[in-house]
Amino acid sequence: MKNQKPHRKFFPVFPVAIVLALLSLALVLLPSPLRSVEANSTYFDLSTGNLTLNLTSGTTNLITSNDNWTAVSSVEGYCGDGLTSTFGVDPQTVLTAEFPSSALPSSSDTCIAANKGNPSAYNAGGLAEFDSGTYLAFGFQGNVQSRAPYMVFYVNTTGRSNIRIAFDVTDIDGGSNNAVSQFAVQYRVGESGNFTNLPAGYIADATDPNVAGRVTSVNILLPPAINNQPQVQIRIITTDAAAPDGTSSPDEWLGVNNLRIGNFGTTAASVSVSGRVLTPGGRGIARASITMWDDQGNARNSISNPFGFYSFDDVPAGRTYIFTIASRRYIFNQPSQVLNVDNAYDSLNFFTSSK
CATH class of the missing domain: 2.60.120 (Jelly Rolls)
Structure with missing residues (x-):
């Protein structure tokens, strides 16, 4: 009986470059975290x-x-x-x-x-x-x-x-x-x-x-x-x-x-207050800044559109407000107005001075 050579297992030898490429692919396919530690996206x-x-x-x-x-x-x-x-x-x-x-x-x-x-x-x-x-x-x-x-x-x-x-x-x-x-x-x-x-x-x-x-x-x-x-x-x-x-x-x-x-809101019924910013001839003035002040000193701002219209929505009714206006190009004959707001009001207009 002839002597048998011991059985040997052979493993394929891959070039180093292929091994590194496979490792890189595996890392890419691993699931990544949704956020870095610097963020906070919990709903x-x-x-x-x-x-x-x-x-x-x-x-x-x-x-x-x-x-x-x-x-x-x-x-x-x-x-x-x-x-x-x-x-x-x-x-x-x-x-x-x-x-x-x-x-x-x-x-x-x-x-x-x-x-x-x-x-x-x-x-x-x-x-x-x-x-x-x-x-x-x-x-x-x-x-x-x-x-x-x-x-x-x-x-x-x-x-x-x-x-x-x-x-x-x-x-x-x-x-x-x-x-x-x-x-x-x-x-x-x-x-x-x-x-x-x-x-x-x-x-x-x-x-x-x-x-x-x-x-x-x-x-x-x-x-x-x-x-x-x-x-x-x-x-x-x-x-x-x-x-x-x-x-x-x-x-x-x-x-x-x-x-x-x-979930929150105003404690009283809300209405809208609006108007226009106009020249004495009735042309609308754009980009005038109108500020509405309530009786507690809180302020809201609105900017007139290209036709001079502006508005404030969700205004609590039953209170008194002061409205002021400012513009980088115009002065106004009545730059502040006081209004008791009980209902919606759509004609709080400001006119530029004729001078």
């Missing part, structure tokens, strides 16, 4: 109460480090680098999403500068937490690097209806910048597709030139489409602004604070 259950975002002297340092939103429930901010490519774009028309789902955007990480003070001395753009100084707010400022800064709020409206969003937009920049600072509110149901603009949330210009302090309050009812939905995203957004003459200009900082999303 807030509105059946437990209202989602709020407030910066006060007792809630400073919510943003502990740059671009880190983990301490802020159900909200993220982004610089909007790729949403538009130029300045002076109406944010109401910027409806695409940087990210198609709840996955981290491929071209833009979360964005915010932490623990800033004087907005007039800080011009980096994007988003910033101003948690010291005169104005406490989450700041928005567009520029070449941050064409459309925005914040997204994640809410679960299951079992809920009549959802509102309310917040204040404050001109927090008293420096030399002078821009037409627009602001918009948008929403989408689910985590794909474009956002839908909400015209009632639009602010044509939330700033005054070279002076801070103007407050524009937004309080709007969200559409029935968001009712009883497990995933709703609400976006507030600005864009890289233009100067009043339409040229490129350094943006002013807009500050957002006192935000809430949920």
